[in-house]
Amino acid sequence: MKQPGSAVPILIMLLALVVIWYVAAVLLNWSGVTDAMKLAGNANPTFGDILSGTMGQDKPLLPAPHQVAIELWNTVFSQSVTSKRSLIYHAWITLSATLLGFAFGTALGIGLAILIIHNRASDRSMMPWIIASQTVPILAIAPMIIVVLNAIGIAGLIPKALISTYLSFFPVVVGMVKGFRSPEMIQLDLMHTYNASKLKTFFKLRWPIAMPYLFASMKVGIAASLVGAIVGELPAGGGNGLGARLLAGSYYGQTIQIWSSLFVAAILAGALVVIVGIVERLVVARMGARPA
Amino acid sequence: MTAVVSAKGLGLTFRTNDGDVIALSDVNLEIEPGEFVSFIGPSGCGKTTFLRVIADLEQPTAGTISVNGMTPEAARKNRSYGYVFQAPALFPWRTIEKNVALPLEIMGHPESERRARIARVMELVNLTGFERKFPWQLSGGMQQRASIARALAFDADLLLMDEPFGALDEIVRDHLNSELLKLFAATKKTIAFVTHSIPEAVYLSTKIVVMSPRPGRVTDIIQSTLPAERPLDIRETPEFLAIAHRVREGLRAGHSYEETA
Numbered sequence: 001m002k003q004p005g006s007a008v009p010i011l012i013m014l015l016a017l018v019v020i021w022y023v024a025a026v027l028l029n030w031s032g033v034t035d036a037m038k039l040a041g042n043a044n045p046t047f048g049d050i051l052s053g054t055m056g057q058d059k060p061l062l063p064a065p066h067q068v069a070i071e072l073w074n075t076v077f078s079q080s081v082t083s084k085r086s087l088i089y090h091a092w093i094t095l096s097a098t099l100l101g102f103a104f105g106t107a108l109g110i111g112l113a114i115l116i117i118h119n120r121a122s123d124r125s126m127m128p129w130i131i132a133s134q135t136v137p138i139l140a141i142a143p144m145i146i147v148v149l150n151a152i153g154i155a156g157l158i159p160k161a162l163i164s165t166y167l168s169f170f171p172v173v174v175g176m177v178k179g180f181r182s183p184e185m186i187q188l189d190l191m192h193t194y195n196a197s198k199l200k201t202f203f204k205l206r207w208p209i210a211m212p213y214l215f216a217s218m219k220v221g222i223a224a225s226l227v228g229a230i231v232g233e234l235p236a237g238g239g240n241g242l243g244a245r246l247l248a249g250s251y252y253g254q255t256i257q258i259w260s261s262l263f264v265a266a267i268l269a270g271a272l273v274v275i276v277g278i279v280e281r282l283v284v285a286r287m288g289a290r291p292a
Numbered sequence: 293m294t295a296v297v298s299a300k301g302l303g304l305t306f307r308t309n310d311g312d313v314i315a316l317s318d319v320n321l322e323i324e325p326g327e328f329v330s331f332i333g334p335s336g337c338g339k340t341t342f343l344r345v346i347a348d349l350e351q352p353t354a355g356t357i358s359v360n361g362m363t364p365e366a367a368r369k370n371r372s373y374g375y376v377f378q379a380p381a382l383f384p385w386r387t388i389e390k391n392v393a394l395p396l397e398i399m400g401h402p403e404s405e406r407r408a409r410i411a412r413v414m415e416l417v418n419l420t421g422f423e424r425k426f427p428w429q430l431s432g433g434m435q436q437r438a439s440i441a442r443a444l445a446f447d448a449d450l451l452l453m454d455e456p457f458g459a460l461d462e463i464v465r466d467h468l469n470s471e472l473l474k475l476f477a478a479t480k481k482t483i484a485f486v487t488h489s490i491p492e493a494v495y496l497s498t499k500i501v502v503m504s505p506r507p508g509r510v511t512d513i514i515q516s517t518l519p520a521e522r523p524l525d526i527r528e529t530p531e532f533l534a535i536a537h538r539v540r541e542g543l544r545a546g547h548s549y550e551e552t553a
Binding site for chain 1: 347348349368369371373374375377378379381383384385386387394395397398399426428
């Protein structure tokens with residue numbers, strides 16, 4: 001149940017963040033504005049001039065919140081969604097790679113977890129590699145994956161999705177191994193007395209009991225997937241997608257563009273996690289969970 | 293008729309890091325068709341282990357045992373018995389009727405037959421009307437009744453019950469005991485029942501096996517002289533008390549009241 005007044009602390013927090021952001025924007029942009037005014041011949045700008053200057057630079061060190069908001073408005077709502085100037089267009093490019101990579105990653109994670117719980121040799125031989133895979137910096141191998149796949153004629157969505165897969169399968173493997181192993185001894189004994197096959201035991205017991213683990217893993221996995229897709233767009237350079245927007249923004253010092261892309265990415269990640277959470281609630285309700 | 297369970301010189305030793313633990317030693321026992329056999333003794337006497345050997349959940353290390361004239365493994369693969377555990381072990385994501393349907397689904401009974409069997413066993417355990425409830429919506433006693441229905445659903449002739457009412461309070465337990473006797477009379481099954489309650493053992497059984505620990509062995513086998521029809525107040529008759537006394541003597545003879553650990 002939702003507690004009445006639960007929005008108040010959230011709003012206070014949000015307000016505090018905006019205030020901190022404005023203060024930081026003034027402090028960080030201050031010297032840039034004074035220098036610019038001196039160059040323009042205004043040797044003794046007033047306090048008020050500088051203050052208003054920090055709020056409206058073209059390429060501020062840290063854009064003020066309203067600048068990012070205006071940029072977001074212009075690129076989200078004032079553009080046709082098929083335009084390359086539309087952040088919705090770029091977000092969709094990134095989202096499609098994210099979703100494809102997430103689907104691959106979840107399937108791969110579940111598949112590996114099934115192998116690991118049913119075979120001691122695969123547990124011993126694969127788990128160290130799976131863990132090692134996540135210690136490799138994704139920024140280092142992402143360009144290699146893109147370049148190698150491009151060389152054999154695979155470009156566009158798939159290479160980016162594979163980087164998402166690389167990041168998102170890991171939480172699913174770890175979570176599902178734990179989930180598939182979560183039946184109690186008494187439940188396994190029960191299946192044994194029915195002479196249930198491994199297949200039946202899997203579908204009647206291990207799979208349903210692992211559901212909460214699956215959703216917890218998927219929430220981590222889908223956020224990681226979005227990061228993977230964005231990282232996958234960086235080496236492509238000048239292309240489409242939020243990652244490409246971030247890179248282009250940093251080439252040309254377009255900090256407002258960078259920040260607005262970051263916001264879209266963050267909102268997207270939040271929305272994806274919320275969607276997984278909604279699906280979880282529907283599934284858990286169907287599975288007869290006691291209402292909390 | 294051949295015995296449902298026949299054990300000769302049965303022994304089971306668990307190998308642990310602390311050395312061997314003898315759970316069962318030289319157990320000789322026959323369970324005839326239609327008997328209600330209780331196993332009673334303090335914890336560590338091997339009564340649950342013996343039940344688990346019948347069910348092929350543990351492997352004996354000495355002697356022989358047959359279930360329905362087969363090895364326990366063959367009997368299990370033949371689905372010869374229903375097992376009721378100490379805890380209901382219902383799957384929380386399944387409704388009561390789906391829980392009862394679980395063994396039927398695994399054994400491949402068709403949908404229409406499943407429905408008929410579920411309706412019949414739900415009535416046997418007095419749970420008609422609770423089919424669509426989830427386990428958490430039922431009391432502990434009702435959950436255990438559901439688990440008995442599940443064990444009955446596939447019509448095995450042998451019912452193995454491991455302290456099924458151990459976690460329930462006295463009042464619920466009395467009620468379920470008399471229900472179980474009615475069920476025993478109605479289904480003509482053979483029941484092996486583990487308990488650590490003397491009144492429960494005497495009230496339910498046609499045969500009482502008294503066991504003692506360290507090592508787990510049989511110290512006495514008592515044929516009950518009580519009639520098949522047993523109202524709850526039979527527990528105050530001299531005949532009942534005499535049997536209970538003999539059980540207590542059997543437990544004492546096994547030194548099971550002393551701390552030997």
